Amino acid sequence: MSDNQKLRVSKIHNGTVIDHIAGGQALNVLAILGIDGTDGEPLSIVMNVPSDRLGTKDIVKIEGRELSEAEVDVLSLIAPAATINIIRDYDVVEKHRVSRPETVVGVLECPNQHCITTENEPIESRFEVLDEGVRCVYCDTIIREDLAAHILAG
Numbered sequence: 816m817s818d819n820q821k822l823r824v825s826k827i828h829n830g831t832v833i834d835h836i837a838g839g840q841a842l843n844v845l846a847i848l849g850i851d852g853t854d855g856e857p858l859s860i861v862m863n864v865p866s867d868r869l870g871t872k873d874i875v876k877i878e879g880r881e882l883s884e885a886e887v888d889v890l891s892l893i894a895p896a897a898t899i900n901i902i903r904d905y906d907v908v909e910k911h912r913v914s915r916p917e918t919v920v921g922v923l924e925c926p927n928q929h930c931i932t933t934e935n936e937p938i939e940s941r942f943e944v945l946d947e948g949v950r951c952v953y954c955d956t957i958i959r960e961d962l963a964a965h966i967l968a969g
Contacts, residue, residue, distance in 0.1 A: 824859050824861055824874070824876065825859070826902075826905050827857065827859075827876050827877075827878045827902050827905070828878065828902070828904065828905055829878070829879060829902060829903050829904070830856075830876065830877045830878040830879050830880050830881065830901075830902050831876075831877045831880060831881055831882050831899060831900065831901060831902065832874065832875070832876045832877075832899075832900040832902060832907075833874065833875040833876075833877070833882075833890070833894070833897050833898070833899060833900075834872070834874050834897065834898045834900065835866065835868060835869060835872055835894070835896045835897050835898045836872060836873040836874065836875065836893075836894040836896075836897050837869055837871075837872065837873070837894060837896065838862065838863045838864075838866075838869065838870065838871030838872055838873055839862065839863060839871075839873065840873055840893055840894055840963075841860050841861075841862050841873035841874070841875050842860075843893050843963035844873070844875055844890060844893055844894055844897075845858075845860070845875065846963060846966055847886075847889050847890055847892075847893055847922075847963070847966055848877075848882070848886055848890070850877065856877070856878045856879040856880065857876075857878040857879075858875075858876065858877055858878065859874075859875070859876035860873070860874075860875055860876075861873060861874040861875075868896065869896060881901055882899060887899060887913055888913075888915075888916040888919060889919055889922050890913055891913035891914060891915045891916065892915070892919065892944070892949065892962050893962060893963055894913065895913065895915060896912070896913075897912070897913045898910065898911070898912050898913075899911055899912075899913060915944050916944055917943065917944055918941060918942060918943055918944060918952070919941075919942050919944065919949065920939055920940070920941045920942075921939040921940060921941075921967065922940070922942075922966065922967060923940055923942050923949065923958070923962065923965045923966060923967065924940060924965050924966070924967050925940055925942075925951045925953070925954060925956055925965075926956060926958060926965060927951065927954045927956040929954070930951060930953055930954040930956065931953050931954070932951070932953060938953070940953075940967070941953065942958075945957070947959055948960070948962070949962065
């Protein structure tokens with residue numbers, strides 16, 4: 816690989832690197848995590864770079880923040896092949912692949928206008944994670960595509 820083809824993104828001191836995000840999904844990952852870049856911490860986004868495993872991939876580097884287990888669970892819905900790297904003092908101290916949870920609570924909005932979770936009731940949404948998408952446990956509506964469009968505003 817020539818010097819012109821090498822990816823040059825600076826290392827982070829402390830934080831999280833999310834690698835192996837499907838190409839074009841980095842902005843959805845940031846939306847899920849409620850990251851908009853306004854906190855002043857450095858944030859690097861690399862999109863649509865070649866990947867042997869995915870064809871193309873995105874990478875997100877978040878300085879000053881380690882993801883919680885709940886955040887990683889939700890992330891797995893949009894980026895099921897992602898790898899999470901926890902960085903401390905410029906070194907990777909933890910590395911693991913995401914795994915899909917059985918359920919997600921309070922993260923997605925049910926698209927069914929008549930679902931009890933959308934009727935001004937004090938009930939958090941709850942979705943069962945399926946191979947082909949997610950299913951609302953209250954009304955059985957299944958979301959198969961564009962999960963990012965159903966993320967509740969944090």
